[in-house]
Amino acid sequence: MDKYPLKKYPVVGACGLNCGLCPRYHTEGTSRCPGCCGTDFWQKHPSCGFITCCVKQRNLETCAQCADCGVCEKIGKLLDSAKNKDSFISYKPLTANFALIQKNGIEEFAQLEIKKQAFLRHLIDNYDEGRSKSFYCTSCQLIPLDKLKEAMADAETEITEDISIKEKTKIVRAAISSLADTLQIDLKLRR
Numbered sequence: 559m560d561k562y563p564l565k566k567y568p569v570v571g572a573c574g575l576n577c578g579l580c581p582r583y584h585t586e587g588t589s590r591c592p593g594c595c596g597t598d599f600w601q602k603h604p605s606c607g608f609i610t611c612c613v614k615q616r617n618l619e620t621c622a623q624c625a626d627c628g629v630c631e632k633i634g635k636l637l638d639s640a641k642n643k644d645s646f647i648s649y650k651p652l653t654a655n656f657a658l659i660q661k662n663g664i665e666e667f668a669q670l671e672i673k674k675q676a677f678l679r680h681l682i683d684n685y686d687e688g689r690s691k692s693f694y695c696t697s698c699q700l701i702p703l704d705k706l707k708e709a710m711a712d713a714e715t716e717i718t719e720d721i722s723i724k725e726k727t728k729i730v731r732a733a734i735s736s737l738a739d740t741l742q743i744d745l746k747l748r749r
């Protein structure tokens with residue numbers, strides 16, 4: 559039996575991370591993670607205090623739905639560190655994710671995450687020369703989906719079947735980088 563219960567939306571982390579936009583969610587092979595409390599998650603991921611409290615004990619999809627969220631020290635510390643300039647880049651969207659879930663509800667948030675995840679899959683499947691997956695994951699985490707789709711529609715007019723994957727990747731990455739600059743979004747990876 560699974561150590562963890564299954565969540566309806568593994569693309570949304572209990573702690574608010576965008577699991578569907580994580581490089582490990584899009585990795586083939588043994589290191590692939592099914593997302594937060596997805597099938598066989600417990601075989602891939604160490605134990606997590608947010609899952610224990612949020613999913614196991616309170617039967618929620620994410621801490622953003624919790625009635626005690628505003629006074630919870632654990633989540634308070636996480637959101638504080640997410641605001642820190644030097645925090646991991648995947649934590650940057652946490653504050654906005656919490657606000658969106660609390661405003662629009664988990665269903666609407668999860669449906670948007672599923673759309674972002676599908677768009678990211680399109681980028682990885684068609685425009686990754688082997689070294690661009692992390693760049694696309696970060697881009698989908700930080701840039702609004704509608705803006706990314708607009709930029710990609712323009713970029714795809716320049717892409718023809720006869721050019722190499724390296725050239726295709728270069729065009730797509732240039733389009734996304736230019737969009738990020740225009741929106742003043744820093745895509746630089748922090749470790």
Ligand code: SF4
Pocket residue numbers: 571575576577578580581582583591592593594603
């Ligand atoms: S590795 Fe962590 S962040 Fe990535 S999909 Fe798994 S649970 Fe989510």
Ligand code: SF4
Pocket residue numbers: 607608611612616620621622624625626627630631632633
């Ligand atoms: S008490 Fe804190 S850790 Fe537990 S579900 Fe609520 S916000 Fe999450």
